[in-house]
Amino acid sequence: MTNRLKEIKWREHVIYFIFTGIILLFSVLLFDRGFLTGSNLMNIARQTAMISIMAVGMTFVLAAEEIDLSFGSVVALAAIITAQVLRATGSIILAILAGLLVGAIIGIINGLFVAKVGIPSFLVTLGMSGIILGTARWVSHLQSIPINNDTFTFIFGSGDIGPVPVLFIWMILAGSLGHLVLKKTPFGRKVLATGGNKISALYSGIKVSRMKMSVMVINSVLAAFAGILYTGRLHGARYTLGTNEVMIVIAAVIIGGTSMFGGKGSVIGSVIGALIMGILNNGLILLGLSVDQQMIFRGLIIIIAVSLTMREKKG
Amino acid sequence: MSEYSINASAINISFDGVHILHDVDFKVKAGEVHALVGTNGAGKSTLVKIINGVYKKDSGTISIFGKDLEYNTPEEALKAGIAMVFQDLSLIPSLTVAQNIFLQTHPYRKGLLIDDRKAGENAKELLSMIGVDTEISINDKVEDLSVGKQQIIEIAKALSHNPKVLILDEPTASLSSAEIESLFTVIETLKKKGISIIYITHYLQDIFKICDSLTLIRDGKIIFREDTIDINLKYLVDAMAGGESESISWNRKKAMRSGTPLLELKDLNTEKIKNIDLKIYPGEIVGIAGLLGSGRSELLETLFGIEKLRTGKILVNGKAVDISSSSKAIDEGITLVPENRREQGLVLDFAVEDNIVMSIINRLKKFIVVDREKTGKIANHYIQSLNVKTQGPGQVVRYLSGGNQQKIVVAKCLASDSKILLLDDPTFGVDIHAKHEIMKIIMDYASKGNGVLFISSEFKEIAGFCDSIYIMKKGRLTEFLSEDVSEDDLLLKVQ
Ligand SMILES: Nc1ncnc2c1ncn2[C@@H]1O[C@H](COP(=O)(O)OP(=O)(O)OP(=O)(O)O)[C@@H](O)[C@H]1O
Ligand SMILES: [Mg+2]
Numbered sequence: 103m104t105n106r107l108k109e110i111k112w113r114e115h116v117i118y119f120i121f122t123g124i125i126l127l128f129s130v131l132l133f134d135r136g137f138l139t140g141s142n143l144m145n146i147a148r149q150t151a152m153i154s155i156m157a158v159g160m161t162f163v164l165a166a167e168e169i170d171l172s173f174g175s176v177v178a179l180a181a182i183i184t185a186q187v188l189r190a191t192g193s194i195i196l197a198i199l200a201g202l203l204v205g206a207i208i209g210i211i212n213g214l215f216v217a218k219v220g221i222p223s224f225l226v227t228l229g230m231s232g233i234i235l236g237t238a239r240w241v242s243h244l245q246s247i248p249i250n251n252d253t254f255t256f257i258f259g260s261g262d263i264g265p266v267p268v269l270f271i272w273m274i275l276a277g278s279l280g281h282l283v284l285k286k287t288p289f290g291r292k293v294l295a296t297g298g299n300k301i302s303a304l305y306s307g308i309k310v311s312r313m314k315m316s317v318m319v320i321n322s323v324l325a326a327f328a329g330i331l332y333t334g335r336l337h338g339a340r341y342t343l344g345t346n347e348v349m350i351v352i353a354a355v356i357i358g359g360t361s362m363f364g365g366k367g368s369v370i371g372s373v374i375g376a377l378i379m380g381i382l383n384n385g386l387i388l389l390g391l392s393v394d395q396q397m398i399f400r401g402l403i404i405i406i407a408v409s410l411t412m413r414e415k416k417g
Numbered sequence: 418m419s420e421y422s423i424n425a426s427a428i429n430i431s432f433d434g435v436h437i438l439h440d441v442d443f444k445v446k447a448g449e450v451h452a453l454v455g456t457n458g459a460g461k462s463t464l465v466k467i468i469n470g471v472y473k474k475d476s477g478t479i480s481i482f483g484k485d486l487e488y489n490t491p492e493e494a495l496k497a498g499i500a501m502v503f504q505d506l507s508l509i510p511s512l513t514v515a516q517n518i519f520l521q522t523h524p525y526r527k528g529l530l531i532d533d534r535k536a537g538e539n540a541k542e543l544l545s546m547i548g549v550d551t552e553i554s555i556n557d558k559v560e561d562l563s564v565g566k567q568q569i570i571e572i573a574k575a576l577s578h579n580p581k582v583l584i585l586d587e588p589t590a591s592l593s594s595a596e597i598e599s600l601f602t603v604i605e606t607l608k609k610k611g612i613s614i615i616y617i618t619h620y621l622q623d624i625f626k627i628c629d630s631l632t633l634i635r636d637g638k639i640i641f642r643e644d645t646i647d648i649n650l651k652y653l654v655d656a657m658a659g660g661e662s663e664s665i666s667w668n669r670k671k672a673m674r675s676g677t678p679l680l681e682l683k684d685l686n687t688e689k690i691k692n693i694d695l696k697i698y699p700g701e702i703v704g705i706a707g708l709l710g711s712g713r714s715e716l717l718e719t720l721f722g723i724e725k726l727r728t729g730k731i732l733v734n735g736k737a738v739d740i741s742s743s744s745k746a747i748d749e750g751i752t753l754v755p756e757n758r759r760e761q762g763l764v765l766d767f768a769v770e771d772n773i774v775m776s777i778i779n780r781l782k783k784f785i786v787v788d789r790e791k792t793g794k795i796a797n798h799y800i801q802s803l804n805v806k807t808q809g810p811g812q813v814v815r816y817l818s819g820g821n822q823q824k825i826v827v828a829k830c831l832a833s834d835s836k837i838l839l840l841d842d843p844t845f846g847v848d849i850h851a852k853h854e855i856m857k858i859i860m861d862y863a864s865k866g867n868g869v870l871f872i873s874s875e876f877k878e879i880a881g882f883c884d885s886i887y888i889m890k891k892g893r894l895t896e897f898l899s900e901d902v903s904e905d906d907l908l909l910k911v912q
Contacts (some may be wrong), residue, residue, distance in 0.1 A: 286786035288778040295775055298764035305723070305761045306775040306829070307747035365766050 116153040116410050117359055121374050128385040142384070144267055148335070150380030151178075151269035152328040156351045157358070157372040158280035159324035162317040163223075164355055165284065167297035167364025168216060170318060172208065172227040172349075173325035175234035177344025180204045180326035182238050185339035194254050198282045198330060205326025208234060209319030216318060223318070234299035238341040248338040259334025269331060273373070276324065280369040293317060297364025354379050355402045378407070419483030422447040422582050423499075423615040428477035432816065435808060437463055438637045441477070445582065448611045450604060452624040452631035452645075453538050456657055456848040458821030460637040461617050465584045465873060467660045468615075470494035471577040482581075483885040500580035502571045502588060510560035515540035517559055534684045543573045547603040553864060563630040563709060565596030572603065582589075583607060584615045587819065589623065590846050593709045593874065594908065601627050619820070619848050620875075621650055636660055639705055658850050674698050674882065674899070680751075680837050685729035689715040690892045693729070697837065697868035700857070704871045704883030705894075706907045712892035713872045719840040720870070721753040722746040733837070747776055750836035754843045762826035762878030763814050770796035770810035772825050776833045799828035802858065804851055820847045827855055831862070838862065840871045844878070 128137050136142050156173060161168045184201035189192065208230065215226040249255060261268045284290035294312040295303040305311050325344070333339045357378060358361060358371025382403060386396045421444050438460050440828060442509050445451040453461050454681055466472045468479065470491045473880040478485055478700075481497050488494050491501070519536045533791055537555050544550040549569055560565060560684045568588055603629055616628055624631055625645055633640040640656060678696040685693035690712040697703045707713040718724040720731065722742045730737050733749050740746045755761035763772055773796045774781055781788050796810035802823045807817055814825055823846050830838060838859070844852045861868050873879050879886060880902050886897040888910045896910060 288782060288787055291771065291775075291778050291787060295764050295767065295771075298766050299760070301761050302755075302763055303775075304695070304743055305721075305753065305755050307744040308775070309742070309744050365764060 104322050122288050132388050146380045146384050147270040148267050151273040151284050154273045154373045154376040155276045155328045157354045157376045158276050159321035160355045161360050161367045161372045163321045163367050164360045165297045165367030166293045166317045168223040169320050172231035174348040175231045176322050176325040176343040178341045179234050179238040180329035181333045181339035181343050182242045192264040201326050201330045206325040209322030213315035213318035217314040246338050246340045255334045259331045273357040276315045357407045425479045429475045445613045449629040450614045452628040455634040458818040459634045476622045488631050495578050498539040498581035500575035500578050502586035508559045515555040582613045586617045635906045640727050681732040683730040686727045687719050687724050700864040701884045702863050702869040704879040704886040705889050706879050707889030752830040752833045752835040753839040754830045756841040758826045759822050765815040768811045774830045823847050837868045877904040880904045
């Protein structure tokens with residue numbers, strides 16, 4: 103029993119060991135291939151920023167014992183709408199607002215079905231993801247929508263301030279804000295209580311359905327923001343954005359120590375989990391693995407990392 | 418063969434570096450009912466969980482009928498003849514009685530399939546052996562049974578393994594008095610069959626009714642092992658705490674029912690309760706005496722916005738209020754200590770302090786963040802005043818003893834600073850000393866002009882503690898008592 107307690111503590115911090123371990127491993131393996139160079143590290147930051155930002159939102163969702171599978175298609179639709187509004191009006195502010203509004207509306211719809219109608223979030227968001235992706239394909243006619251507004255692309259994805267990519271700044275901003283809200287504010291505590299035991303949260307006067315609604319909205323808005331950043335980074339939007347990232351984001355959050363059974367979440371862990379994913383991607387490419395090999399390896403490593411970090415089931 | 422079915426000696430265990438059991442010796446004779454007694458957090462559940470193989474002891478030996486045995490899981494303990502009924506029920510609600518009883522054993526197979534008919538027959542046999550086959554059908558779904566009957570099913574499930582030792586950890590805590598009587602009959606039957614029973618309870622009178630001997634444990638150390646006939650209740654109560662205990666007496670406050678009631682219910686109706694009229698005046702402790710299933714818990718849940726109100730009015734200080742959700746109830750100054758601490762009262766994986774401030778978290782803001790310092794202060798205040806045994810406000814509630822978890826639920830409601838406290842069996846599983854502490858705090862609270870509505874499965878508590886009492890039967894309040902009543906009067910009236 104004593105051992106089991108120690109084990110739980112160890113599991114909470116194992117993410118940092120994995121993180122350090124992977125960096126060390128690649129530093130040695132890839133020493134002569136420029137893994138540790140500043141430009142490669144900044145590159146990793148750029149590739150990881152959007153995953154991290156989505157992982158921040160997903161942390162709230164899982165902490166409240168819900169799940170969201172629709173955010174990948176939110177990325178696509180928000181990106182497309184942002185790009186279209188930007189092209190049509192030339193106004194960055196309008197474009198951003200339109201993109202975020204897409205996220206908010208979808209979040210509210212998800213939230214209404216989950217919190218008010220009481221359908222499991224798994225089913226609601228699975229269905230929604232089809233609807234959203236269909237809409238994205240339809241409004242974009244399966245075409246890419248290029249952007250050539252330099253201010254927009256600089257702020258939202260492509261720019262560097264000194265040696266630091268703006269994407270990195272966005273990531274730190276989202277991470278710190280998310281951490282503050284989840285760990286330090288009454289709202290965060292209520293989200294965790296809802297996920298930890300929603301009946302007792304209810305008996306404590308917490309508006310459980312409002313909490314569920316909120317996490318669904320937070321997640322969708324952050325996914326929409328990630329969509330905007332993809333648009334800025336790639337100088338355009340396309341309906342394929344985001345959908346491949348769904349599993350990676352969820353894996354990053356779980357590796358980061360957030361419980362799939364609710365009640366426990368760490369935004370910092372999620373961001374580190376996302377960095378692990380990014381480093382893995384980068385390292386496997388630098389190692390010269392083929393795409394198929396990369397997929398297999400990434401899958402394996404995710405399973406191993408998740409089993410090391412997964413908390414024991416409540417009991 | 419040894420006369421002892423269980424002989425544990427020099428048992429030690431620590432959790433997280435904290436030494437919980439110190440060189441514990443514990444013996445039970447074959448065919449006796451043996452009580453394990455001690456205050457909340459003394460180490461009773463821990464000791465029996467070691468005997469049952471749930472926890473691994475750090476050192477010590479356990480011998481069963483004179484044979485030293487090493488086992489590390491409940492399955493191995495079962496094989497050695499030890500079965501346990503846990504403090505918190507472990508049945509699967511959606512399965513039937515028979516399916517639950519033979520969940521782990523399912524010995525009755527036809528090839529790869531479970532032989533449901535045979536299992537059913539055997540389940541029926543078990544039920545008739547403990548004398549409940551007329552009341553419980555093996556095809557009932559467990560979720561449709563009362564807690565008391567579920568408790569009996571738990572026992573039947575344990576007995577399906579043919580144990581020589583049966584461990585019961587606070588089996589009567591949620592039973593009605595009739596159910597307790599039938600449990601005692603079951604225990605007598607088992608004893609006659611030569612089964613030893615380890616019986617943990619905070620109802621000390623029961624020990625003198627059914628136990629042959631007892632072991633007292635305090636702070637993880639064994640104080641004594643005695644035959645029940647050699648000691649008396651007062652001696653036991655004092656020995657539990659390790660000193661003379663003060664007794665409390667409550668002076669009934671009469672003639673206070675005038676002026677504007679703090680809480681008034683006018684013809685309240687929900688799905689389960691009918692035509693409820695009730696008044697609580699400032700400073701008053703009002704009891705509701707009713708059997709399990711009389712609608713008493715539903716009444717409290719209605720006042721707390723959990724159960725849906727169909728018709729009727731709720732007035733606070735003479736003003737009609739809308740209580741359609743628990744957060745509205747809290748806004749109106751009403752809090753509830755719910756019936757089930759683990760399901761309704763606590764977030765088990767939250768720290769002690771986070772649970773205590775859960776209903777007032779919005780009020781604990783400093784700028785936008787939670788004020789940790791104030792949180793800690795509130796938590797420490799209640800840890801001290803309720804004498805919670807914990808490593809500190811940061812300890813996760815899951816690892817507190819049952820009674821100490823209950824104290825956290827009470828603390829949470831007291832912390833909410835409300836005018837009306839609804840108490841659904843607030844001292845459930847709490848030891849006699851802590852019970853007195855809680856009672857004192859509640860009296861204090863009432864005397865400041867607040868109101869209390871109090872339910873207990875112990876009618877003695879209601880009779881001795883409340884200023885006035887309503888009798889509840891089948892969803893209705895049938896009688897109002899403002900004069901002194903005895904426990905026995907109440908028992909008769911609620912039938
Ligand atoms: N898994 C655990 N991890 C850490 N501490 C524990 C664990 N289980 C029990 N304890 C501690 O051991 C002590 C004894 O707990 P135990 O549950 O045995 O008490 P108990 O005598 O059964 O009390 P109660 O009457 O309240 O049920 C308590 O202080 C409790 O906090
Ligand atoms: Mg116990």
